[in-house]
Amino acid sequence: MLRQWWLRGATACSQFSRAHSGCNTSSKPKRSIPEDGLQLSDFIKEGTKKQRMKQIIPSIEDTKEYLNPEDLRGNGRTVCYVTYGCQMNVSDMEIVRSIMTQYGFVESEKREKADVVLLMTCSIRDGAEKKVWNQLKLIRSNSVNKSQIVGVLGCMAERVRHDLLAKRNLVNIVAGPDSYRDLPRLVAVAAGGSNAINVQLSLDETYADVQPIRVDAATKTAFISIMRGCDNMCTYCVVPFTRGRERSRPIESIVDEVRRLRDDGYKQITLLGQNVNSYRDLTMSPSTSSEDRVPGFKTVYKPKTGGLTFTSLLEQVSDAAPEVRFRFTSPHPKDFPMQLIELIASRPNLCKQLHLPAQSGDDDTLERMGRGYTRDLYLRLVDDIRKILPNVFLTSDFIAGFCGETEQAHQNTLSLIRQVGYSFCFVFPYSMRGKTRAHHRLADDVPEEVKAQRHLDLTTVFREEALKLNQALVGTEQIVLREGTSRRDATYSYGRIDGGVKTVFPNPEDIVKPGQYAKVLITEANSQTLRAHLIGEANI
Incomplete structure (x- = not known):
């Protein structure tokens, strides 16, 4: 199509030149847009669309010229970790904690004061991304650390990519799910005043050698x-x-x-x-x-x-x-x-x-x-x-x-x-x-x-069916793994039965510790939770 457009244009120019050089023509030729309706701007736009943004900016090779290993060290700088989304994101943030800790960064819960804030994000629905955008604005508006570095990690980073950096006042670094090992370098680049991104996907990265630091x-x-x-x-x-x-x-x-x-x-x-x-x-x-x-x-x-x-x-x-x-x-x-x-x-x-x-x-x-x-x-x-x-x-x-x-x-x-x-x-x-x-x-x-x-x-119908299943458990004995203490009443503990249903039971003397199994008798049920009496400690 491009060649046809050029030939048409060349023919029109030739005719125009002859008309103004004394050639005997019966009528003055008119210049017109080619029949396909395309103009030069269309080809420029198409060429720009086909250009792919680089997945790593700046490249690792480039930063070797001005970053040394010590620049990658945290040296006590604080990091606040914020996680959104699924269990996989929780697991990923545990990997990130491990990597950053190995480089000398220290975790902080004070988001407004932290030197670095890292958000692990979800991209499976539009609402999840909107929540992150809102949080990014809050982080910037509430920060009291003028040199604070904000990074977006995970699925949203991989999907939205460079558009995150376009919001220059909100985000400094962007790291996809396969680039967590590169975070210390990305932070070092941002500390020098430049934005940084690594959203390159891998065919073999599994972080198998990284020992996660568990949240709780x-x-x-x-x-x-x-x-x-x-x-x-x-x-x-x-x-x-x-x-x-x-x-x-x-x-x-x-x-x-x-x-x-x-x-x-x-x-x-x-x-x-x-x-x-x-x-x-x-x-x-x-x-x-x-x-x-x-x-x-x-x-x-x-x-x-x-x-x-x-x-x-x-x-x-x-x-x-x-x-x-x-x-x-x-x-x-x-x-x-x-x-x-x-x-x-x-x-x-x-x-x-x-x-x-x-x-x-x-x-x-x-x-x-x-x-x-x-x-x-x-x-x-x-x-x-x-x-x-x-x-x-x-x-x-x-x-x-x-x-x-x-x-x-x-x-x-x-x-x-x-x-x-x-x-x-x-x-x-x-x-x-x-x-x-x-x-x-x-x-x-x-x-x-x-x-x-x-x-x-859908929610109503599944809850109706879940209620029937849970009510059928009333009067049965179940093994519960205690996970924590009820927020409503500190004398009650909660955990899950083998089938995964949350179960709340009295444990006033803390007989059953977190991580211990307990045998309980189910006494009440709603569509999402079971209530039980504690019988005693147990094993599976």
């Missing part, structure tokens, strides 16, 4: 990140673009971390990943499992083979810490082979609570979401799980008002919730995210007020 060690519960990224490419989800491709930690590094936590008295560990049960350690010998994906479920990628799978990992951590409860999140339904369910059924320290994200109960909606299964396949999986784990507690995720969702589709989702009976559901109104396939191919055509009503409907 007193609860004796911990998160362990076992894999990062996601390959599922659900049409609504921005995670593959903010977290990158799937890669798993070596299994031995995870088992070693479990042993350390066990020795430190931890009694509950949650294994984390964007698609946690697709874990596959390719550094080890091939898996003996014949099938890791649930039959009938589809993916956008070719079947993955070799290595040790999530079932192998769960077996090894269960063996390494038999007195520690293990949970995991967030999984995908396709990665629940029956070998995994049988393992969970056979081990008392593997919790009988499974997160089984459905997102919708309507086949057409599931197809537009790119979930890789139908309602019937999902329900068959639920039935297969309950044949092996009849008392399993199931939780799920649902999106209200996804692109093209009709009223009938919404009713189909409500009926799925009633049919399955979840103990808890995470329900959110749909929020269109840039870069996703839905953003490029679908229309966000459900009105906001309809999304809000459907969100309310």
Whole structure:
């Protein structure tokens, strides 16, 4: 097209020159815009669009010329850590704490006075990003430290990128999920008066060698990140673009971390990943499992083979810490082979609570979401799980008002919730995210007020079903891991039963300490909480 435009322009210029050089012409030629309607400004705009901003500014090589290793040291400078979003963000901030501490930075809770404020952010919904923007403004307006450095980390940093730095008075550094090791250098650049960014995604970064600094060690519960990224490419989800491709930690590094936590008295560990049960350690010998994906479920990628799978990992951590409860999140339904369910059924320290994200109960909606299964396949999986784990507690995720969702589709989702009976559901109104396939191919055509009503409907129905499940527990004895003290009454403690439901029980003499198991008798229940009498200390 560019060549045609140039030739047309050249022809017009030639005719114009002949007309003014004495050539015999019957009429004066007119200059006109080429037939395709494009002008030079259009090509300049197109060229600018294709230019990609650099992912690391300034480059590591450039800063070697003016930063020395001592410049990267904290030397007692204070850092305030602020975390938004999911458990993965909590785990990531524990990694950041460890890295910054190793470089001599000291944690501070005084946000307005800290030398550095680092915000771990979420980008899965528009509301999460708006909350961060508002907090950035508050941090700047309340700060009493004129040289304070503010950094945005995590998913929002990866998605919004350079636009964060455009707000020069709000943000100094931007670091994506795979660049936390570079934070001391980024802080050093910002301390010199320049903004800095590193949003380069990695194919192999897992932070396996970093020992996290836990936020609240007193609860004796911990998160362990076992894999990062996601390959599922659900049409609504921005995670593959903010977290990158799937890669798993070596299994031995995870088992070693479990042993350390066990020795430190931890009694509950949650294994984390964007698609946690697709874990596959390719550094080890091939898996003996014949099938890791649930039959009938589809993916956008070719079947993955070799290595040790999530079932192998769960077996090894269960063996390494038999007195520690293990949970995991967030999984995908396709990665629940029956070998995994049988393992969970056979081990008392593997919790009988499974997160089984459905997102919708309507086949057409599931197809537009790119979930890789139908309602019937999902329900068959639920039935297969309950044949092996009849008392399993199931939780799920649902999106209200996804692109093209009709009223009938919404009713189909409500009926799925009633049919399955979840103990808890995470329900959110749909929020269109840039870069996703839905953003490029679908229309966000459900009105906001309809999304809000459907969100309310989903929440109401899941709570009705959860109430039935919890009321059925009244009169039963359960094992609870004490996590802390009730905010409403200091004589009461709280924890969770094996199925994950929060339970409050009297513990006035502090007989059961945080991190200890207690046997309780369930006496009351609502849709989200159980109340119980303490029977005494217990073990699993």
